[in-house]
Structure formats: C-alpha cells, structure tokens
Amino acid sequence: MARLYVEDWSPEYGAPFESDPDTLPSEVVVDTAVEMRGAWEPLPGRDDGVRRVAFVDGVQRLEARLTLDDPDAGPLPGICAVYAVGATVWDRTVGASTFAEIGVSRLAIFGDGASPDFPVVPGLEYTVEACQARDLASFQALLGGRRARTETALVERIATADCFVVKDGRIDDTGPLHAVGYIKSHNRTYLEPPQSRVIAALRAGERTPLFGTTEKFERYSWYVRLADIPHGHSWSGIARLEVSAAIGVERARVIADRTAALLPLAAMPLHLDARAPQNLVPIAALEKELRRWLGDEGLVRRALRTAIHGAPAGVTA
Amino acid sequence: MTATQENPDTQLDVQTSERVGRVIGIGHTTSQEFRVVLDERAYLAVDDLVVVFTEVPGVGTLSTYGVVIESEATYEGASYESDVHRIAGDYVEGGVMAGGLQPAAKVRSARIAVTRVDPEMWVAPDPGAEVFRARGIERDRALYADEMRRPLAVGRGRDGEPVYVDLDFFDGTKGGHMSIAGVSGVATKTTFAFFFVRLLTGHPELMGPSAANTRVLVFNVKGEDLLWLDRPGTEFTDVDAASWRRLGVEPTPFALATPGTRAPRPTAPGQPTVAYWAPPRAHAGDVLMPDVSGRSDGIAAFHWTPREFIDEDLLQFVFTDATDNRNQLPFVEERVRSQLKRLAVDVLGAPGAVVLRDTNDREGGQRAVHSRAQERVIRTLRDLADEIGEHLEPEDGAEPDYAWTGRVQGGTVSAFMRRLHAASMDTRLGHLVRDGDSHRIDRRAATVSVVAIQNLHELAQRFVVGALLRETFREKEETGQRWPLSIVVLDELNKYAPREGQSPLKEMLIDIAQRGRSLGVLMIGAQQSASRVAPDVLENASIRVTGRLDAAESDRAEYGWMLPSTKARARLLKPGTMVLGQPAVPVPIVLNFPRVPWATRADEVRRDADLDPFRGLV
Numbered sequence: 033m034a035r036l037y038v039e040d041w042s043p044e045y046g047a048p049f050e051s052d053p054d055t056l057p058s059e060v061v062v063d064t065a066v067e068m069r070g071a072w073e074p075l076p077g078r079d080d081g082v083r084r085v086a087f088v089d090g091v092q093r094l095e096a097r098l099t100l101d102d103p104d105a106g107p108l109p110g111i112c113a114v115y116a117v118g119a120t121v122w123d124r125t126v127g128a129s130t131f132a133e134i135g136v137s138r139l140a141i142f143g144d145g146a147s148p149d150f151p152v153v154p155g156l157e158y159t160v161e162a163c164q165a166r167d168l169a170s171f172q173a174l175l176g177g178r179r180a181r182t183e184t185a186l187v188e189r190i191a192t193a194d195c196f197v198v199k200d201g202r203i204d205d206t207g208p209l210h211a212v213g214y215i216k217s218h219n220r221t222y223l224e225p226p227q228s229r230v231i232a233a234l235r236a237g238e239r240t241p242l243f244g245t246t247e248k249f250e251r252y253s254w255y256v257r258l259a260d261i262p263h264g265h266s267w268s269g270i271a272r273l274e275v276s277a278a279i280g281v282e283r284a285r286v287i288a289d290r291t292a293a294l295l296p297l298a299a300m301p302l303h304l305d306a307r308a309p310q311n312l313v314p315i316a317a318l319e320k321e322l323r324r325w326l327g328d329e330g331l332v333r334r335a336l337r338t339a340i341h342g343a344p345a346g347v348t349a
Numbered sequence: 350m351t352a353t354q355e356n357p358d359t360q361l362d363v364q365t366s367e368r369v370g371r372v373i374g375i376g377h378t379t380s381q382e383f384r385v386v387l388d389e390r391a392y393l394a395v396d397d398l399v400v401v402f403t404e405v406p407g408v409g410t411l412s413t414y415g416v417v418i419e420s421e422a423t424y425e426g427a428s429y430e431s432d433v434h435r436i437a438g439d440y441v442e443g444g445v446m447a448g449g450l451q452p453a454a455k456v457r458s459a460r461i462a463v464t465r466v467d468p469e470m471w472v473a474p475d476p477g478a479e480v481f482r483a484r485g486i487e488r489d490r491a492l493y494a495d496e497m498r499r500p501l502a503v504g505r506g507r508d509g510e511p512v513y514v515d516l517d518f519f520d521g522t523k524g525g526h527m528s529i530a531g532v533s534g535v536a537t538k539t540t541f542a543f544f545f546v547r548l549l550t551g552h553p554e555l556m557g558p559s560a561a562n563t564r565v566l567v568f569n570v571k572g573e574d575l576l577w578l579d580r581p582g583t584e585f586t587d588v589d590a591a592s593w594r595r596l597g598v599e600p601t602p603f604a605l606a607t608p609g610t611r612a613p614r615p616t617a618p619g620q621p622t623v624a625y626w627a628p629p630r631a632h633a634g635d636v637l638m639p640d641v642s643g644r645s646d647g648i649a650a651f652h653w654t655p656r657e658f659i660d661e662d663l664l665q666f667v668f669t670d671a672t673d674n675r676n677q678l679p680f681v682e683e684r685v686r687s688q689l690k691r692l693a694v695d696v697l698g699a700p701g702a703v704v705l706r707d708t709n710d711r712e713g714g715q716r717a718v719h720s721r722a723q724e725r726v727i728r729t730l731r732d733l734a735d736e737i738g739e740h741l742e743p744e745d746g747a748e749p750d751y752a753w754t755g756r757v758q759g760g761t762v763s764a765f766m767r768r769l770h771a772a773s774m775d776t777r778l779g780h781l782v783r784d785g786d787s788h789r790i791d792r793r794a795a796t797v798s799v800v801a802i803q804n805l806h807e808l809a810q811r812f813v814v815g816a817l818l819r820e821t822f823r824e825k826e827e828t829g830q831r832w833p834l835s836i837v838v839l840d841e842l843n844k845y846a847p848r849e850g851q852s853p854l855k856e857m858l859i860d861i862a863q864r865g866r867s868l869g870v871l872m873i874g875a876q877q878s879a880s881r882v883a884p885d886v887l888e889n890a891s892i893r894v895t896g897r898l899d900a901a902e903s904d905r906a907e908y909g910w911m912l913p914s915t916k917a918r919a920r921l922l923k924p925g926t927m928v929l930g931q932p933a934v935p936v937p938i939v940l941n942f943p944r945v946p947w948a949t950r951a952d953e954v955r956r957d958a959d960l961d962p963f964r965g966l967v
Contacts, residue, residue, distance in 0.1 A: 127437075127438025313435055317452050
C-alpha cells in the first residue's frame with residue numbers, strides 16, 4: 033500500500049528560475065509593411081476614450097513537495113501547487129479600479145502519469161493532475177500551462193469592444209478579441225535595420241508602426257515607449273504588444289494607438305519598483321492581491337501535513 | 350449558566366440597534382480597547398457609543414460597551430503615499446485623466462475605548478464580532494445611567510440623547526463638589542455652572558422636599574456678567590428651548606427677589622429666584638449706593654457693622670495674603686480678635702457701633718452702654734484700627750499691651766498695624782465696615798445670591814469671600830443638617846486657594862472641600878488652570894468638567910481622568926461643549942449644553958416690550 037508524504041524541503045528548492053514566456057522564436061516571419069511601407073517613423077499614441085481597461089494576470093506558487101512511497105514501484109515525486117488569476121478593471125468613467133474575476137486553483141501533480149487518491153484538506157480543494165515526466169521543471173511547466181489556460185479563458189470572457197483587455201504576457205487566443213498581450217522583457221528584436229532604429233527614436237507615448245509575425249498563429253505587434261528614462265539605453269522603458277491578426281489591421285491600429293496613449297499612464301514610477309516602468313501599476317496591484325488570495329503559505333503547509341500525516345501533537349481536529 | 354443569558358433584554362435591543370461594522374482582528378483586541386472596521390453604509394464618529402456581544406466559552410454572552418475615541422480611514426493596498434494619486438479619481442497625467450488606475454479599497458475604521466463589560470468579566474471582544482451602535486437601554490448601560498440612583502441630565506451627547514450626572518456624587522451622598530476648568534472666554538465655565546444650578550432647582554423630584562430651599566452663593570468677580578440672571582437674553586433660541594425641555598426643565602430666567610425691590614412679575618411655580626448684592630460705593634457719604642455701573646435696580650448694598658465684624662471673627666479675613674502666614678501675623682491677629690470679642694460693647698444710640706470697655710467697667714453689666722467723653726466710639730474700620738493701634742503701639746512709646754500682642758517681636762506688631770491701617774482705607778476694606786442698621790447679605794432672600802465684588806480691591810474681594818464662606822459653613826455646622834443644600838460657586842479658585850502658600854481663606858476652602866460634603870456645603874469651583882489650585886481642593890471634587898483647555902494645561906496630571914484622545918480634542922472644544930468626568934462613569938463623556946435663557950452679558954439683555962422700560966426710574 034503506497035503512502036503519501038510531505039517532504040520537509042522547501043517546495044521551491046531546486047526549481048528552475050522563472051521560465052520566460054517570451055522565449056526566442058526560432059523561425060519567425062516578420063512583415064514590416066503591415067501599416068507603413070518604406071521608411072518607418074514613430075507614431076504618436078491616441079486615446080480613443082475606451083471606457084474600461086482590464087489588466088489580466090496570474091500568479092503561482094509551489095506549496096509542498098510530495099513523495100508517494102510505493103513498496104513495489106519505489107518513490108514517486110509530486111508537488112502541491114496553487115495559482116490565482118484575475119483582473120484589475122479600470123473604469124475610466126468613474127476613475128476607479130476594482131479587482132474582478134479572481135479565481136484560485138490548487139493542483140496536486142504527480143509524475144509518471146500517476147494520479148493517486150489525494151486526501152481531503154479542509155478548506156483547500158486540490159485537483160490531482162498526472163504529469164508524464166517526473167522532474168520539477170515539467171511539473172512547473174504543467175502548472176504554468178494550466179494557469180495560462182485560465183488566463184486566456186478569463187480574457188475571452190471579459191474582452192469586449194467596451195472593455196479592452198491588457199494581458200500580462202503573450203496572447204494565446206487566435207480570435208478577434210479586443211485584447212493585447214503585454215510583453216515586458218525583450219530577448220531579441222523582431223525588427224532588423226532600418227526599422228529597428230525607430231525603437232531608439234521613440235519617446236514616451238509613441239509607438240512603432242505595426243508589424244506582422246507568425247508564431248503559431250498570425251499576430252500584429254508593435255513597440256511602445258512607456259517612459260523617457262534618464263540615462264537609459266534605447267530599450268529601457270520599451271514594451272512590446274501583440275494582438276491576434278484576426279482582428280484586422282484597422283482595429284489593430286486603433287488598439288495600438290490606444291496602448292501608446294494609455295499604457296504610459298499606468299507605468300510604475302521609477303523609484304517605486306525595480307521592474308519600473310514596465311511593471312504596470314494595475315498589474316503590480318493585481319499580483320499583490322492575487323498573492324493574498326493564495327493564502328498564507330505556512331498555514332497551507334500545516335493543513336497539508338495535518339491532512340496527509342494526521343494531526344500534529346497538540347492540535348485537536 | 351450565566352446572568353446575561355437569562356437576562357432577556359440583553360439581546361433585545363440588538364434588533365433595533367444599527368449594525369455599524371465588525372471588530373478588527375488584525376492585531377489583538379483587548380479588554381480595554383479595540384478597533385472596528387465599518388460597514389460600507391455605516392459610520393462612527395468620535396463620542397459615539399457602541400456595544401459588542403461576545404460568546405465566552407463556558408460563560409455565555411458578554412456585552413462590551415465602548416465609546417469611539419478615534420475615527421480612521423485608509424486606502425488598503427496603497428504602499429506609497431503617491432499611490433493615492435493613482436488610486437483617487439482626479440489624477441491628470443499629460444493632460445489625460447489617469448485617476449483610478451491603481452485599485453485599492455477605502456477602509457474606514459474606528460478605535461473604541463471600552464467603558465463597561467457586563468457581566469463584569471474583562472474579556473476582549475472576539476475579532477470579527479458584530480458591532481452595534483448603542484441605543485436605548487444599551488446606550489444607558491454604556492454610560493452607566495442604568496446604575497445611577499439619581500440621574501440628572503446635564504447636557505446632550507453627540508447622539509442628541511441626554512447625558513447624566515449621578516447627583517449622589519454631587520450633593521454629598523457618595524461624593525461632592527464640582528470642578529470646572531477651561532480657557533477664559535470660550536470655555537463657558539460660569540455659564541455651565543449656572544446651567545447646572547438651574548437644572549438642579551428644576552428637578553425637585555431628584556432634590557427632595559428641600560429643593561426649593563437650596564441656596565446658591567456666587568461671587569461676580571469679572572465684569573458684571575452675572576448681574577443679568579433675571580433678564581431674558583437675546584442669544585436664546587427656540588432650538589435651545591427645545592433642548593432644555595429635552596432635559597426636563599422649562600427654560601426660564603431666575604426671578605428677581607432682591608430684598609427691598611419689587612418683583613417685576615409674578616414668578617412661575619418652581620422658578621428659582623436671584624438676589625444681587627454689591628458693596629456700597631466708597632466716598633458716597635452716608636448714602637448707601639451699590640457699587641455697580643451696569644444696572645441700578647434690583648441691587649442691594651451690603652456691609653458689616655463693627656459689631657458684626659467682631660462677632661463674626663472677620664478680622665482674620667483682613668490678612669488673607671498668602672505671604673501673611675510666613676511671619677507671626679496670624680498669632681497677633683488671633684490675640685487681637687479675642688481681645689476685641691471680650692471688650693466690645695454696644696453703644697446706646699449708635700446701632701452697630703461699639704466701644705471697648707473692660708467687663709467690670711460696664712454699668713451693671715448692661716449689654717449696651719452710653720459712650721463717655723474721651724472714649725472712642727468705633728463706627729468704622731479705621732476707628733477700630735486706631736483703637737487697636739493704641740494697645741499695640743502706644744503713642745507714648747510704652748511697651749505694648751501683652752494681653753493684645755503676646756510676646757512677639759516689635760517688628761511683627763508693626764507689620765500687623767501697617768497692614769491693618771492700609772486695609773482700613775476706603776479704597777480697600779474701609780467702606781465694607783460701618784455702623785448703622787445691619788446690611789448683611791441675606792442668603793435666605795433668594796435661591797441664588799450674587800455678590801458683585803468685581804470693583805473691590807483684591808484684598809477686599811478675599812475678605813468678602815472669606816466672610817461669606819465662613820458664614821455659610823458655620824451656619825451648616827451649627828444646624829448639622831445636610832439639607833437644604835448650600836452651594837458656593839467660586840470662579841478663579843486659584844486666587845482663593847492657590848497651590849502655594851497658606852491663608853485662612855485657603856484653609857477654609859480646603860475645609861469645605863473635605864468636610865462640606867457631609868454638611869451639605871458644596872462647591873462649584875472654576876479655574877483657568879487646575880494646576881494652579883491647591884490639590885486638596887481639587888481632589889475632593891467628584892465631578893469634573895472642562896471646556897476648551899490650553900494645550901500646555903491639558904498635559905498636566907490634573908487632567909489624568911481624560912483619555913489622551915479627549916485631551917487632544919479639549920484644545921478644540923467650542924463654547925457649549927464640555928467634557929464631563931464623574932466617578933460613576935470611568936470614561937470622560939463629551940456633552941453639549943444649550944444656551945441659557947438669561948443674558949450672560951449686559952449687551953445680551955433683551956429689551957422686550959413686556960419689560961417696563963421705565964422701571965428703575967420711578
């Protein structure tokens with residue numbers, strides 16, 4: 033009879049550092065003639081007065097490392113993890129932001145495709161997931177995939193012509209949604225000279241012309257400078273945005289203009305955050321709120337231990 | 350099994366009480382203080398009263414009552430001060446409205462000081478417990494009004510409901526005296542004192558059968574502000590009148606009842622009366638004119654005759670300077686006083702005057718004698734001083750009479766005479782002692798006797814205060830009856846009972862403070878700064894009231910009965926708002942009292958058609 037154990041190890045020990053969502057695309061076809069042919073120049077942003085802007089993001093956390101001790105098959109690794117996804121909705125008509133659609137999910141992931149029985153943890157609802165591999169990185173990839181799926185579902189649910197969505201990270205939806213992916217870090221430029229030179233020429237509130245890319249599906253993308261940073265290099269304060277090409281060039285242009293006008297407003301002041309200005313204020317606040325929703329790590333771990341090992345001494349159920 | 354669980358009305362009022370929020374569970378709640386996070390549609394202001402019910406395992410429901418001592422609000426989710434710009438809605442950046450970009454929750458909360466736990470078991474309220482505004486019976490419990498045997502409404506709390514004083518702690522049953530402190534001009538100390546007196550006399554059911562005979566003695570020491578208690582004031586409004594009625598008293602001024610003046614109107618039943626007294630104007634010859642300028646009618650002049658001066662031992666109140674006690678003046682004064690008492694004999698045909706004559710030198714032991722030639726008839730204080738001088742400092746340079754001086758040093762005797770002569774001048778005490786018919790203040794004439802001493806020299810003011818307090822106190826000592834009450838209202842108490850030094854006046858005030866309670870002599874003392882008043886006097890005051898306080902003053906130990914938050918606010922109190930402390934309620938309560946129906950200054954006197962404009966001219 034296999035028994036389940038919670039390891040004393042810190043759950044994050046040995047976990048790979050944050051996997052960057054903007055990994056290098058291998059074969060990318062870039063079309064620089066989507067919006068502007070010939071010589072590129074910076075384009076000013078334009079606020080079209082969209083009523084609501086929703087910022088969507090998620091956070092995740094490993095909560096415990098598990099070992100399923102099977103007398104026959106040997107030890108099987110697993111993890112307990114949690115992720116939360118939600119939105120900050122900025123209602124520009126009243127000038128106030130609220131958190132919306134916050135959801136928390138807990139996963140118990142086991143390697144080797146196993147999905148053993150998982151005990152009931154009072155107040156914490158775990159879904160058992162089987163992972164074919166048995167290394168931590170794969171577990172985390174599975175976790176990240178679930179989270180991304182939830183984020184995309186949320187974007188699909190709330191994005192309308194009246195509610196424009198800025199999703200932290202790349203977009204995964206191919207449909208004509210009023211939603212942009214917001215990418216903070218740049219491992220390489222999509223642009224080659226001479227178009228790439230216009231990035232250095234951007235000032236805060238300006239964007240590059242649209243360019244088309246093909247990665248899994250067709251997208252339009254553009255760069256925006258969020259803030260003029262004293263002593264900054266040409267890429268500091270730059271964010272890349274992308275939208276599904278299904279929305280059409282004309283609407284993509286309106287959206288691109290809108291982001292160039294509005295996102296600099298949401299940029300974090302430089303002195304407040306190491307990730308400023310790219311870490312947008314509504315997203316930073318949302319992440320903080322989502323982490324709060326994850327619950328206290330120590331309490332969760334204690335509840336897990338109690339459920340899996342039985343009540344610790346001194347605690348009466 | 351608990352008392353409260355079986356007490357059905359503990360939970361009864363919850364139905365009618367309004368829920369305002371929940372006890373905050375971040376950080377610890379304590380049995381002394383806790384915080385409340387407010388519901389979106391509720392509020393709590395400072396001084397509001399709340400109640401929380403806590404289930405104590407094995408005991409039952411505990412009711413915790415409290416008063417709001419601070420109201421707070423914050424943005425939850427803001428880490429930096431500049432976040433507020435991004436949270437609030439009117440932030441413009443680069444010409445575009447960027448307000449509200451950062452989400453945050455506005456959180457309003459209140460800090461509560463516990464006033465009472467019922468049953469008395471000091472357990473902190475549960476975090477998350479519902480908090481209700483205390484109304485009705487719960488409000489009375491929060492303020493201990495349910496435990497007061499004789500509650501007298503002396504003002505209204507922030508919720509407009511009456512705030513009570515337990516009379517048992519004023520009239521001497523369990524405690525006595527009242528001390529009122531506050532900055533002059535805005536603290537409305539005297540007005541509150543009279544408001545209180547007026548309420549006392551308006552509640553015979555609380556004061557017992559002798560209520561009508563309550564006597565109040567008050568000295569007008571500044572301006573002539575207290576000489577209008579019988580005149581309707583212009584400031585009084587219908588709102589004030591309604592407020593008075595809410596406190597159970599029909600607002601009327603005092604009815605004039607100075608002896609020798611005709612009452613202007615028949616007085617309403619139960620209406621208290623007032624009589625005004627003033628010293629005679631100096632240098633007015635034989636005519637007795639009261640020394641006031643604001644009004645000419647309804648004021649009687651008073652003075653003492655040499656006979657009364659001697660019989661009442663008033664000489665001691667000539668030496669009331671705090672420095673007088675450092676030398677041996679009191680010793681000489683005592684000797685002189687007893688000699689005068691022994692030797693003074695009335696003079697036939699000169700009422701009030703005396704001559705000093707040996708007891709075996711009186712024709713047949715008569716009570717009054719004919720004055721002889723060469724014999725000084727003592728008609729004034731100056732005569733008395735001259736007569737005493739002959740015994741203490743004989744003109745022929747002979748040794749002083751030891752029967753009068755005792756064996757004190759010559760310097761002391763000279764100092765005594767110097768002060769006595771100085772005091773007997775008309776500009777000081779001289780005009781307060783003269784022969785003729787008795788013109789003493791008759792405190793029985795009216796409920797309130799106002800003695801206008803504002804124009805007197807400080808020495809004479811202390812003399813009058815001392816003489817009248819002694820008279821009041823002695824009267825009560827002799828009858829041994831606590832009822833009816835004798836109340837003394839004394840403004841600028843620090844002048845008569847200063848913290849430093851000794852004087853017969855201060856000793857008497859301490860005596861009143863300590864023993865007056867059991868004799869029915871009660872003091873309402875008022876002062877700008879309690880810290881300058883003798884502690885023995887202050888500490889005996891059961892009921893403490895303050896109006897606006899000076900910032901430096903409120904930090905002193907004398908105000909230890911106030912909460913830090915109350916102290917901070919005491920600097921900002923408006924006229925008509927007072928902080929009340931009493932033994933029956935362990936926290937200070939802020940109250941408002943309405944304006945009074947009488948004029949508190951000459952220019953507030955209402956010139957109504959129903960008042961005869963020619964009164965006083967005929």
